[in-house]
Amino acid sequence: MKGRPTLFENSELVNKAQGLFWEKGYTATSLSDLLAATGIGSGSFYNTFKGGKKEIFRAAILQRRTAFEDFKKELERSESPLELIKDFFRSIAKSERADHLRGCIIANTVVEMTYVDEELEAEAIRILKDVEQMFVAAIEKEKDSGGLLNPMPAKVLGKYLLTFWCGLNTLRRMYPEQKILAEQIEMQLAVIG
Amino acid sequence: MKGRPTLFENSELVNKAQGLFWEKGYTATSLSDLLAATGIGSGSFYNTFKGGKKEIFRAAILQRRTAFEDFKKELERSESPLELIKDFFRSIAKSERADHLRGCIIANTVVEMTYVDEELEAEAIRILKDVEQMFVAAIEKEKDSGGLLNPMPAKVLGKYLLTFWCGLNTLRRMYPEQKILAEQIEMQLAVIG
């Protein structure tokens, strides 16, 4: 390809931007924050992300989405996907304090963007609904194999797990302590059966 | 008292500011948003709220706290506080769409402020912990009167309700529909017993 070669790896830029957005959200993260963290100049930045701040934020969100999709594929290959999901929830308790404090970037975005940016809000909601569907599919599979006796519809149980995930997003900030979170997670998972 | 009389009622200012902060959060609400919504000039504004934007935000949060404290007093007078709490959750489903979208200003603040403003973050967390304590007290009372058979500790059940509240804060935005929310709320309340 013709032209000066890129000094900055695109995915690296998005990675670093994601780190900032994850902590402070979209509005409170300034462009100069992004430029300072990545080391890129504004010329390169707007050459790479023609849509500016909003485009790199969307890229950060979508990158998070692919991380979720990887997990989803792992579930689809699994015999007992619900167990993997439960283990995922259990692993949350063991996170570092900083990870508790920043929570889930997608859930954060839904809360932040409601009256701020319709498109980004819709984007984040779409992802959470995909997560919900993943929960539902795992629960249905477990029901089919006879490993789950809970009589509630899978749809309701899926929304229950999603609501738990979003609630945990705040609880973790209030109690970034392994013991409390582990106990609470275990209790909430037991509800499913 | 000496001096020119105030044209603006302080609590009215806080009320209107609360409305803006509730929708867009702290950072995305600008001072000129606040001035436009209240009709006040910046001179008067900074004369009234010496701490500027942060002070009026804190006032908005604290005003919400007193609303919660009123409910708490009602609970303390009640014979079956847990039933009142359950009815409160049930009433959420019937909210208007706009109320679903803006959620709970305190829970929103916890999510927004984590790496943005330590003090406001701590303020909001303190309030949520008070709400949690209110849940715990109501559950203990219900246990004492023999009206609650669930063997889990009241502390755990209280955190469960709090987590549900915070999860609902996102679920409402994803599904601002009475039917879905009512079904989900009923399911989650049934867990308590």
Added chain:
DNA sequence: ACATTTATGTATCGATCAGTACAAAATACA
């Protein structure tokens, strides 16, 4: 009437916001 006090409206501050203009640099291709 006049001094004092407080609230108000307006003009304005420096800082920062997101974004642009543009020339220099670094490559590929002719």
Added chain:
DNA sequence: TGTATTTTGTACTGATCGATACATAAATGT
């Protein structure tokens, strides 16, 4: 060795940010 193409760094833009300066208005107290 040029010419086209793309990236990069820097200077800069107008707009908006939160906040202040200050004169004027409107009350009270003497």
